[in-house]
Amino acid sequence: MDKYKDYEKVFHSSRAPFAYIDLSLLDINIERTLLRAGDKKIRIATKSVRCLEVLKYLELKLGEKANGFMCYSAQEAIWLCENGLDNLLIAYPSLDSESIRRISTLTSEGKKIYLMVDSQEHVDYLEKLNLSEPLLLCLDMDLSTYLPGLNFGVFRSPLRGKSEFQKLLKRIKESGILKIKGLMGYEAQIAGVTDNQDKRIVMNIIISFLKKISLKKIPKIRESYLREIEKQNISLDFVNGGGTGSMESTRTEEGVTEIAVGSGFYSPTLFDSYKNFKYEPAAGFAIEIVRKPQENIYTCFAGGYVASGAVGVDKIPRPYLPTGCSLISNEMAGEVQTPVIYKGLENLGLGSKVYFRHAKAGELCERFNKVFLVRGEKVEREVNTYRGEGKFFG
Numbered sequence: 086m087d088k089y090k091d092y093e094k095v096f097h098s099s100r101a102p103f104a105y106i107d108l109s110l111l112d113i114n115i116e117r118t119l120l121r122a123g124d125k126k127i128r129i130a131t132k133s134v135r136c137l138e139v140l141k142y143l144e145l146k147l148g149e150k151a152n153g154f155m156c157y158s159a160q161e162a163i164w165l166c167e168n169g170l171d172n173l174l175i176a177y178p179s180l181d182s183e184s185i186r187r188i189s190t191l192t193s194e195g196k197k198i199y200l201m202v203d204s205q206e207h208v209d210y211l212e213k214l215n216l217s218e219p220l221l222l223c224l225d226m227d228l229s230t231y232l233p234g235l236n237f238g239v240f241r242s243p244l245r246g247k248s249e250f251q252k253l254l255k256r257i258k259e260s261g262i263l264k265i266k267g268l269m270g271y272e273a274q275i276a277g278v279t280d281n282q283d284k285r286i287v288m289n290i291i292i293s294f295l296k297k298i299s300l301k302k303i304p305k306i307r308e309s310y311l312r313e314i315e316k317q318n319i320s321l322d323f324v325n326g327g328g329t330g331s332m333e334s335t336r337t338e339e340g341v342t343e344i345a346v347g348s349g350f351y352s353p354t355l356f357d358s359y360k361n362f363k364y365e366p367a368a369g370f371a372i373e374i375v376r377k378p379q380e381n382i383y384t385c386f387a388g389g390y391v392a393s394g395a396v397g398v399d400k401i402p403r404p405y406l407p408t409g410c411s412l413i414s415n416e417m418a419g420e421v422q423t424p425v426i427y428k429g430l431e432n433l434g435l436g437s438k439v440y441f442r443h444a445k446a447g448e449l450c451e452r453f454n455k456v457f458l459v460r461g462e463k464v465e466r467e468v469n470t471y472r473g474e475g476k477f478f479g
Contacts, residue, residue, distance in 0.1 A: 133347025276328030388423030
C-alpha cells in the first residue's frame with residue numbers, strides 16, 4: 086500500500102500546513118492497547134490527545150475498559166466536565182483556588198473530579214480555602230529509583246517512605262472536607278524512557294539494566310503503600326499506575342486497577358524506540374513544498390514544531406512520507422521553512438506535500454486549531470483541538 090499516494094488523494098484540496106489523525110491506524114492502536122492492558126482498566130491521558138472529539142472517540146472505542154481521564158490541569162478538568170466527560174483525575178497538584186472551588190461544587194453535584202496531593206503543604210492549602218463541600222483526593226507516590234549519583238526517574242513527588250506516607254494519611258484523615266479516594270504512582274523511568282534507540286547500542290544496554298533494577302523495586306513500594314491504606318480502612322476508587330511504555334510490567338501488579346495511556350494512541354516518533362511494543366503512526370502533519378533550491382532538495386513552508394523535554398535530535402519532527410525523505414542536519418525543521426532531501430520515485434514539485442510525525446503526541450495539537458479525521462480515502466470530519474476551542478491550559 087502506498088500511503089503517500091493515499092494521503093495525497095485524501096488531502097489534494099487541503100491547504101497546508103494541517104494536522105490529521107488516521108482513524109484506521111488509531112483503531113489499531115486502541116486494539117493493541119486493550120490487548121497490552123490485560124485485565125486492567127485504561128485511564129485516557131488527555132495531555133497526549135488535546136482534542137475533545139478524539140477523547141470522546143477513545144472512550145467510546147475502549148468501551149467497558151475505559152475508566153475516565155487523566156487531566157493535566159484543573160481548568161481543563163472543569164472544561165471537560167462541562168462538555169460531558171466525567172471521572173477526571175488531575176495528575177498534577179493545583180493551587181488555582183478559583184478552579185478548586187468550582188471542582189468542589191461539581192463534586193457536590195455528583196461529578197467525580199480528583200485533585201492530586203503529595204505533601205502536607207497541599208493539604209494545608211486546600212483546608213485554608215474553607216470549602217463547604219468535599220474534595221476527592223489522589224495521593225501521588227514517588228516511584229523513582231535512587232542510585233549513587235543518579236535519580237533514575239523524574240523529580241515529581243516528594244512522597245517517599247513509609248513514615249512520610251503515614252503522616253500524610255493521618256493529616257488528611259483529620260480533615261473533615263478531604264477524602265482520599267485514589268493512589269497514583271508513575272514509573273516514568275519505565276513508561277517514558279526508550280530502550281531500543283537506533284545506533285545507541287551501549288545506551289540501550291544501560292537503560293535496560295537500570296529498568297530491571299527499577300522493576301524489582303516498584304511493586305514493593307506500591308504494595309507497602311497499599312498496605313498502609315488498608316490498615317486505615319480507606320476505600321479507594323482506583324489505583325493508577327504506569328503509562329504506554331510500561332503496560333507489560335504495570336499490568337502484573339495485583340494492586341493496580343488501571344493504567345494511564347495517552348501517547349500510544351497517536352504514536353509519535355519517540356514511541357518507535359521501545360523493545361516490547363509497536364504502534365502505528367496515527368497522527369501527523371503536512372507541510373507544502375514552496376521551493377526547490379537544487380536537485381533533490383525541496384524546501385517546505387513551516388514545520389519547526391519541536392517537542393518539549395531535554396533538548397535533542399529526538400525532539401525534532403521527522404519526515405514520514407514520501408518514504409526516503411530526510412532532514413538536512415545543519416537546518417533541521419525550521420520556524421518558517423524546512424528543507425528535506427528526497428531521491429525517491431515520487432514526482433515532487435512546488436505544491437507537493439511532505440508528511441511529518443511529531444516527536445510527542447498531544448503537543449502536535451498545540452500547533453493547529455483543527456485536525457482532519459481521516460478514514461480510508463476520505464476525510465470524515467474536521468474537529469477542533471484545544472487550541473481551536475480557544476483553550477490554553479498550560
